[in-house]
Every structure is written in C-alpha cells, then in structure tokens.
Amino acid sequence: MLASLFLLSAFIAILQLRIGMLPPLGGFLSPSVGVWQNAERRQLSGDRAMRLRGAHADIFVQYDSNAVPHIFSESDYDLFFAQGYVTARDRLWQMDMEVRTAAGRLSEVLGRGVLGRDMFKRRIGLAYAAQRALDSVMGDPDTRTALEGYAAGVNAYIDGLGEADYPVEFKLFGYKPQHWRPLYSLLVLKLMAETLTGGESAFKMTNALEILGQGKFNELYSPSANPEPVIPVNTPWNFKPGERTAGAGRNVAALPAIVSAKHWPEGIGSNNWAVNGSKTASGYPLLANDPHLLLTLPSIWYQVQLQSPGENVYGVSIPGLPCVVIGYNSKIAWGVTNTSAEVIDWYRVKFRDATKKEYLYDGEWREVERRVEEFTLRGGRKEYDTVLSTCHGPVVYDGERHSTDQLSDRPGPLDGLAMRWTMHEISNELKTFYLLNRARNYGDYRNALTYFCCPAQNFVYADNDNQIAITSAGRFPIGSRDRVRVLLDGSRSANDWKGWIPADRTPYVLDPPRKFVSSANQSLTDSSYPYIIAGLFEPNDRARRINMRLSGMSAINVDSFRLLQADSYSELASEVLPQMLKELDSTRIPGDKLVLQELRGWDLEYKRHSIGATVFTAWWDELYREIWSDDLEADGKIPLPWPDNQKTAALILRDPGSGWIDDKRTGRRETATDVINRAYSTAVAGLRKNLGDMDSRWEWGNSRLCLIGHPSGIPMFGIGPYSVDGAPNTIDAVSDRTGPSWRMVVELGPVVRGYGILPGGQSGNPGSYYYDNLFEGWRDGRLNELIFLPSGKRGGAGILSTLTIKPK
Amino acid sequence: MVFILVFAGSLLANFLIPFWWSTVPIAMVGGFCFGKSGRSSFLQGFLGNGLVWGALIFIRSVRNDHILATRIARLLHLGHWGGLILVCMIIGGLLAGLGSLTGYLFRQSLNRRQSIINLKT
Numbered sequence: 001m002l003a004s005l006f007l008l009s010a011f012i013a014i015l016q017l018r019i020g021m022l023p024p025l026g027g028f029l030s031p032s033v034g035v036w037q038n039a040e041r042r043q044l045s046g047d048r049a050m051r052l053r054g055a056h057a058d059i060f061v062q063y064d065s066n067a068v069p070h071i072f073s074e075s076d077y078d079l080f081f082a083q084g085y086v087t088a089r090d091r092l093w094q095m096d097m098e099v100r101t102a103a104g105r106l107s108e109v110l111g112r113g114v115l116g117r118d119m120f121k122r123r124i125g126l127a128y129a130a131q132r133a134l135d136s137v138m139g140d141p142d143t144r145t146a147l148e149g150y151a152a153g154v155n156a157y158i159d160g161l162g163e164a165d166y167p168v169e170f171k172l173f174g175y176k177p178q179h180w181r182p183l184y185s186l187l188v189l190k191l192m193a194e195t196l197t198g199g200e201s202a203f204k205m206t207n208a209l210e211i212l213g214q215g216k217f218n219e220l221y222s223p224s225a226n227p228e229p230v231i232p233v234n235t236p237w238n239f240k241p242g243e244r245t246a247g248a249g250r251n252v253a254a255l256p257a258i259v260s261a262k263h264w265p266e267g268i269g270s271n272n273w274a275v276n277g278s279k280t281a282s283g284y285p286l287l288a289n290d291p292h293l294l295l296t297l298p299s300i301w302y303q304v305q306l307q308s309p310g311e312n313v314y315g316v317s318i319p320g321l322p323c324v325v326i327g328y329n330s331k332i333a334w335g336v337t338n339t340s341a342e343v344i345d346w347y348r349v350k351f352r353d354a355t356k357k358e359y360l361y362d363g364e365w366r367e368v369e370r371r372v373e374e375f376t377l378r379g380g381r382k383e384y385d386t387v388l389s390t391c392h393g394p395v396v397y398d399g400e401r402h403s404t405d406q407l408s409d410r411p412g413p414l415d416g417l418a419m420r421w422t423m424h425e426i427s428n429e430l431k432t433f434y435l436l437n438r439a440r441n442y443g444d445y446r447n448a449l450t451y452f453c454c455p456a457q458n459f460v461y462a463d464n465d466n467q468i469a470i471t472s473a474g475r476f477p478i479g480s481r482d483r484v485r486v487l488l489d490g491s492r493s494a495n496d497w498k499g500w501i502p503a504d505r506t507p508y509v510l511d512p513p514r515k516f517v518s519s520a521n522q523s524l525t526d527s528s529y530p531y532i533i534a535g536l537f538e539p540n541d542r543a544r545r546i547n548m549r550l551s552g553m554s555a556i557n558v559d560s561f562r563l564l565q566a567d568s569y570s571e572l573a574s575e576v577l578p579q580m581l582k583e584l585d586s587t588r589i590p591g592d593k594l595v596l597q598e599l600r601g602w603d604l605e606y607k608r609h610s611i612g613a614t615v616f617t618a619w620w621d622e623l624y625r626e627i628w629s630d631d632l633e634a635d636g637k638i639p640l641p642w643p644d645n646q647k648t649a650a651l652i653l654r655d656p657g658s659g660w661i662d663d664k665r666t667g668r669r670e671t672a673t674d675v676i677n678r679a680y681s682t683a684v685a686g687l688r689k690n691l692g693d694m695d696s697r698w699e700w701g702n703s704r705l706c707l708i709g710h711p712s713g714i715p716m717f718g719i720g721p722y723s724v725d726g727a728p729n730t731i732d733a734v735s736d737r738t739g740p741s742w743r744m745v746v747e748l749g750p751v752v753r754g755y756g757i758l759p760g761g762q763s764g765n766p767g768s769y770y771y772d773n774l775f776e777g778w779r780d781g782r783l784n785e786l787i788f789l790p791s792g793k794r795g796g797a798g799i800l801s802t803l804t805i806k807p808k
Numbered sequence: 809m810v811f812i813l814v815f816a817g818s819l820l821a822n823f824l825i826p827f828w829w830s831t832v833p834i835a836m837v838g839g840f841c842f843g844k845s846g847r848s849s850f851l852q853g854f855l856g857n858g859l860v861w862g863a864l865i866f867i868r869s870v871r872n873d874h875i876l877a878t879r880i881a882r883l884l885h886l887g888h889w890g891g892l893i894l895v896c897m898i899i900g901g902l903l904a905g906l907g908s909l910t911g912y913l914f915r916q917s918l919n920r921r922q923s924i925i926n927l928k929t
C-alpha cells in the first residue's frame with residue numbers, strides 16, 4: 001500500500017514540476033485546466049450576450065469572417081471599454097509581454113536571463129517617459145476617457161478568466177495576467193517609439209570621424225543628394241527659419257573608440273502614397289500604406305472597426321493602445337511611414353569624481369540626479385540599478401557592469417554617455433490618433449498632427465474633397481548643424497537642443513502639382529527647406545520606383561495599388577548590374593555558363609522563383625564586402641559604419657579607380673573591374689557550397705530563410721521558413737525577418753472601400769484558426785476587402801456572430 | 809464497478825473541480841469500495857480516467873481541426889497530434905490507475921489489520 005501511495009505521489013509531483021522550458025505537464029495536458037482549453041473551435045461561435053461591470057450601456061460587437069470585431073457603442077467610454085475587452089480577448093499575452101518589455105519587467109516572469117535587457121530598458125527610460133507623460137495624457141478629457149475605458153475593458157476580461165482560460169503562453173511559462181492600467185497603454189506607445197527611433201549610430205560615426213578624418217568621413221557618410229525627397233523638390237516654403245535655428249557648431253569629444261551595444265532593433269522602413277482623383281478610375285483619391293516591421297505572431301496589428309455617436313473608423317490598432325493607428329473613416333484615410341529622422345543626440349558627460357555626483361556643464365559642477373530602479377526576479381529575489389540623469393537626459397552608459405556588459409571599450413572612468421531623446425518629452429501622441437479617427441477634412445488632419453511628438457512619422461492623407469497631403473509630423477530637434485550625428489560634448493550648453501521645429505513648419509505638402517504624394521523612409525526635403533533635419537535616411541530606391549510608377553499611372557484602381565505594393569523590381573540592380581556584367585570577363589569564369597545565363601536573363605524582379613535574384617544578391621553582397629572590409633574592418637576591433645548601397649553604387653559606376661575600391665591588403669592596386677570579377681567567382685563558389693548545384697534550391701525564395709517568429713522563440717508558434725517575393729530595398733520589402741506588417745489600400749468616395757491584409761491573423765492564440773489564416777494571402781500579395789459597416793447599420797454580409805455586452 | 813465510478817466521477821469532476829488531479833480521490837474511493845484485486849483496480853481506474861481524458865481532449869481537438877494539438881505535439885517532440893492525445897490518455901490513466909490501486913491496497917491493509925485484531929481476540 002505504501003509503495004503504491006509513494007508511486008502515486010511521486011507521479012503527481014513529477015507532473016507538477018517545471019522542467020527547463022517545459023511547463024508542469026499534469027496541469028498543462030489535462031482536459032480541465034490545460035492547453036486543451038485553448039483549442040478554440042475552428043468556427044466562430046454564435047451570438048452571445050454577457051453582463052460586464054464597467055459598461056454603461058449596451059454595446060454590440062460583431063465579428064466578421066476574418067474575426068475582425070466591429071464595435072457599436074453609445075458613448076466614447078463604452079467604445080474604448082469594448083475595444084479593450086475584445087483586444088484582450090484575442091491578444092492578452094501579447095499585451096502583457098509588450099508592457100513587460102517596455103517597462104523592463106520581463107525578468108519578473110522569465111528570470112535572470114533577461115535582466116540585462118530589463119536594465120537597459122529602464123536606463124533608456126521608456127517607463128520613466130511613460131510615467132512622465134501620464135499626467136498630461138490623463139489631463140486631456142478625450143484621451144483620459146480612452147485610456148480609462150480601455151483599461152476597464154481589459155480588466156473586465158481578465159476578471160472573467162479562470163486559470164483554465166488563460167492564454168496558452170501563460171500556462172507554458174507559468175504566470176498570471178496582470179491588471180491593466182492606463183500607464184500600460186503609454187508604455188506600448190513608447191515601445192513603438194523605441195522601435196522606430198531608438199539607436200546609437202552616433203557612436204560608430206564618432207569612431208569613423210576620429211579614424212578617417214573629416215574629409216573621408218564626408219565622402220562615405222554625408223547624405224547623397226536625393227532628387228526624390230518625401231516633399232517634392234521645389235515645393236515652396238512660406239516661412240523663414242526663426243532666429244533659433246542655427247544650432248551650435250559641433251564639438252566632438254575625444255573618446256576611446258566605442259563598441260556599441262546591440263540592444264536596438266534593426267532599421268525598418270515603410271511605404272505610403274496617395275493619388276489625386278484625376279489619376280484614378282473612380283475620380284476619387286486612393287491611398288496605400290504598408291508599414292515594415294519585424295514580423296511576429298501574434299501579428300503586430302489588430303484590425304478593428306470603432307463606432308460611437310462621434311465616429312466610425314476602420315483600421316489597425318496596436319494591442320494595448322486605444323484608437324485606430326492606421327485606417328480610414330467615411331471622409332478621410334491616412335497612413336504612416338517612419339521619417340528615419342534622428343531624434344536622439346548622444347552627449348559625453350564628464351563627472352567630477354568617481355562618486356559621479358556632479359558633472360561639468362559650462363564650467364560649473366552640476367548635481368547628477370539619481371534614480372534607483374528595482375527589479376524583482378522570478379522567484380522573488382531583488383536586484384537594483386542606479387540610473388544617473390543629467391540635463392541631457394539619462395546616462396545610459398556609465399562604465400557600470402550592468403549597462404555596459406556589451407561594451408568592450410567603455411567610456412573612461414569619469415565619463416558617461418547620456419542621451420537626449422524626443423521620446424522623453426511630455427507629449428500626447430494618443431490624442432493625434434483620437435482626432436484622426438474622427439477627422440472630417442484636411443484641417444482636422446493637420447490639427448491632429450500638432451499633438452504628435454515621437455516617433456516622428458510621415459502621415460499620408462487623402463479625403464473625399466479630393467485633397468491629398470503628406471506631413472512629416474513629430475518633434476524635430478533644432479540642434480547640431482551636422483546632417484550626420486556624432487557624439488557631442490555634453491559640458492557645453494552650446495551643444496544643447498534649441499527647441500523644436502514648430503508643428504506648422506515641419507515638412508508637408510498639400511496637393512502637389514504631380515498629383516500624388518509618397519514616402520519610403522528617404523530624406524524628407526530638398527536643401528531649400530529652412531531647417532536642418534538630420535537622419536539615417538534610407539537610399540531612395542523604393543521612393544524612386546514608387547514615384548516613377550505613380551507618375552506613369554492613370555485610371556488607377558485598387559488593383560493597381562495592390563500590384564504596386566507587391567512590386568519587387570530592384571532599382572539597385574537596374575543601376576549597377578549592366579555595368580557589373582559589362583566588366584565581367586566571361587572567359588575567366590570557372591565552370592559552366594548557366595549561372596551567367598540566369599543573371600543575364602533576369603528581369604530584375606525579386607520573385608520567389610527567380611535564380612537571377614539570388615545570384616545578383618550574392619554577387620553584390622560580396623562586392624560590397626570586398627570594397628569596404630579592407631578600409632573599415634582594418635583592425636577588426638573598432639566598429640565603423642559601412643556606407644549605404646547608394647554610395648557604393650556611385651563608386652563603381654562613376655569612380656572605378658577610387659582608392660576605396662583598391663584592396664589595401666594586397667600589393668597591387670585593384671580597380672572596379674578586378675573586384676567585380678573576384679566578387680563574382682567568390683559569390684558563385686559560395687552559392688555552390690551552400691546550396692549545391694544550381695537548381696530550385698537557388699531560387700530566391702528558397703535561398704533565404706524567411707521566418708515569422710513568436711516572441712517566446714518557440715518555433716512551432718511561428719511560421720516558416722517560407723518562400724516569398726520581395727527584398728529589403730524593393731517596394732515589397734520582405735527580408736528574412738521583417739516585412740509589410742499590414743498592407744492597406746483605401747478607395748475614397750461616397751462609399752469608402754478599404755482593402756487590407758495581415759501577415760498572420762486577428763487571434764493571438766496559437767490554437768486558433770484565426771492565428772495565421774491570413775498569412776497565405778499576404779505571402780501571395782492578395783488583399784481582402786474590409787468590411788466597413790455604415791454608421792448605425794449593424795449586421796449584413798460577412799458578419800458571423802454578435803457579442804452583446806450589457807452593463808451589470 | 810471501479811471503472812464505472814471512476815469514469816462517471818472523473819467526467820463530472822472535469823467540469824466541476826478545476827484541478828488536473830481531481831480524478832485521484834475519486835479513483836481512491838472507487839478502489840477502496842469496489843476493488844476486487846490490485847490488478848483489476850489498477851486497470852479499471854486506468855481505463856476509466858484514460859477514456860475520460862481521451863474523449864474530452866479528442867472532442868475539443870476535433871472542433872479545433874487539431875491546430876493546437878499539432879503545434880503542441882511538435883513542441884513536445886511527439887510528432888503527430890494523435891501521439892499527444894495518447895500521452896495525455898496515459899497520464900490520465902496512470903493518475904486514476906495508481907489512485908484506485910492505492911485505494912484498494914488501503915482497504916486490504918485495513919482488512920489485514922482487522923483480521924489480525926480478530927485473531928488476537
């Protein structure tokens with residue numbers, strides 16, 4: 001008997017254990033509380049009604065065949081209450097994860113392994129900035145209603161959950177959802193601001209300036225002239241810069257070369273454009289937007305239609321944030337791309353002594369502010385980090401172990417690196433979205449944008465009055481005159497920011513003569529713009545292609561835009577490949593000529609079955625590496641930035657004898673011809689080695705590993721590897737991890753029609769059909785017609801079920 | 809008899825008691841009251857709850873097109889969703905089987921003690 005009892009107890013105990021990444025299997029696999037509870041029905045369930053504490057009147061939520069909720073409410077509060085409720089119902093774990101990531105609280109649930117990430121997040125101060133902005137956002141009655149309603153809705157959902165109902169990730173990692181607070185929505189906003197504007201390129205640039213000197217530095221990194229800025233050249237400006245525009249001269253602080261940390265996300269871009277009705281089949285404007293981000297499952301965006309007496313809007317929202325971020329209503333449509341403007345400056349701060357209590361500023365010692373951040377690790381142990389702060393913002397790197405473990409060469413013992421960032425400013429970006437959601441005309445749109453601060457975005461606009469516009473909105477600091485940011489001396493007030501470009505003077509254009517507007521992360525204006533906006537703008541490949549195609553189009557319809565979004569033509573290849581092929585000595589090529597034939601016959605499009613695309617990319621990458629590695633990887637320790645493709649292409653085409661092309665490690669002097677030939681042989685040999693003989697494995701879609709990952713890293717919760725068209729510098733900007741996170745085309749008119757698709761689905765539950773049901777359509781470049789229900793009209797084609805929420 | 813009790817009891821408990829081991833006390837009672845031999849107690853308990861878990865899980869998974877079961881099966885290196893359901897059935901079965909065996913053996917030991925006492929008197 002005792003043996004049997006012992007065996008039983010041991011069995012139960014083992015099933016209660018968390019072994020490595022595995023959850024306690026007993027609970028996890030049981031039918032009553034385990035993962036099976038998350039096995040949603042394939043079909044959306046029928047109509048339901050429920051009473052919820054917090055709702056003020058009856059709210060109707062109708063789900064369409066793609067599980068998009070359409071919310072009908074009688075007040076703003078109820079609208080956001082329902083938005084919070086339905087978003088939590090589909091995306092609770094994702095929301096919780098975003099908040100923990102932004103707030104530096106991941107280690108509470110994932111343990112010590114992510115403590116370094118948490119400390120970095122606290123140092124750059126996302127949570128600090130969100131907390132600072134909270135009062136002002138809550139001080140505005142509109143955004144207060146949005147945040148409070150949303151939080152109440154999320155909490156109404158959480159309170160109705162038993163352990164068995166938790167999203168599967170909570171069961172896997174063994175923790176519980178936390179109650180939502182208005183602050184959390186701001187954290188989600190700040191996280192997006194970090195994704196789009198965070199970075200420390202100034203460190204590598206400073207290294208380059210020190211090592212190469214100003215002349216060579218300018219050759220490699222100063223922005224190339226851009227004939228296709230966001231605001232068309234020769235757009236007149238009806239203002240002159242105020243007296244405060246002239247920033248101080250730069251004063252680089254000599255500093256040991258820095259190896260920058262790798263905490264920041266990769267650069268990511270987006271496209272948007274709109275055309276005037278004179279170019280469309282319907283006579284009304286059309287607008288398109290596809291924001292490129294790190295692709296994840298659950299999808300980054302959540303589609304929703306919001307109706308209350310004051311508004312009726314459709315679009316995508318960010319889980320955790322009330323309102324629609326990109327979308328349309330019955331009068332206007334709008335979309336965003338990142339401006340890529342530099343809204344961070346890094347300052348070298350000089351401390352008085354090792355206590356780091358004072359720092360030098362204009363010849364005086366000023367007091368350093370200190371903030372102690374507490375971290376509660378999973379299991380309850382505490383860790384602390386002291387964050388120092390100066391008039392330039394938080395000192396992110398101060399030589400202390402935690403923050404600088406990624407830095408091989410630290411700042412000197414009495415130095416710190418502080419960051420000034422528009423993200424830290426007190427602002428209310430939510431108000432912009434709130435106002436855009438109910439905007440009726442151009443004036444409303446412009447007014448809404450005055451609230452926007454960070455991340456500065458290009459807001460494209462089109463309306464039923466046949467007006468189109470684009471505005472680079474957000475705060476652009478008036479600071480250094482340099483267009484490339486380097487580390488600044490923080491001991492002189494002359495280097496401080498001198499305010500912002502006023503909101504009505506940031507780059508914008510309304511109804512340009514060319515009848516279209518567009519943006520693709522390229523530089524914002526020509527040199528006639530009275531202010532300086534620095535940035536790491538992307539080469540204008542995508543912009544050039546978009547503008548060229550839009551110029552040539554007429555009688556545009558939705559399908560024209562769908563095809564343009566799926567355009568994978570390479571401007572880079574069209575520019576350099578003819579020259580590369582001309583220089584290639586085909587008599588010296590080892591092996592068969594089939595590869596060369598593929599390349600010669602390539603239509604310059606990154607289609608998934610194209611072999612030419614694979615060969616060109618390998619050849620170009622090798623050529624790029626050959627040209628720059630000897631110059632910029634000289635001692636292999638100090639990291640220097642590498643010039644962009646545009647600079648590299650210009651060298652090959654117009655300066656083939658340049659010293660940059662010569663390989664300094666060889667005794668002879670190479671020209672473009674030499675490196676082009678050498679790169680070809682190396683690249684093709686590399687392809688043979690990695691992919692075998694040329695066959696379907698060489699196709700573009702098969703030669704790279706495209707993945708859409710789940711934040712946990714569990715491969716079964718993601719998608720891929722999958723084969724898809726597109727490349728990072730084509731309009732259809734799919735890389736192995738990033739890509740169009742939402743594609744939308746809107747046709748304005750008496751009846752506004754929207755089309756869109758997500759690389760995933762509405763649900764955040766890996767056990768749901770709606771988790772990834774849209775993926776295949778997205779991969780193949782299709783768009784779904786979106787169901788935009790007219791004001792007050794519930795039901796209709798495509799609506800599958802209704803959830804009625806009644807007050808309790 | 810053990811089988812019927814474990815089957816019906818566990819089925820009910822799955823909806824009423826939110827503990828994954830809710831079958832254990834039921835199986836213990838079953839084995840204690842109705843167990844005929846160790847082997848039969850174990851087997852009847854095993855089958856009783858194994859079937860409950862299997863059936864409940866299978867019904868849920870079918871309605872889900874086995875989307876989740878397929879992902880979790882791959883996560884746990886079980887390959888096919890069927891493998892995952894089988895593992896679940898075995899876990900559920902062992903819980904109840906060991907429970908009813910323990911219940912039966914407990915009665916046996918009480919009986920033995922009783923008969924020893926009887927002998928002494």
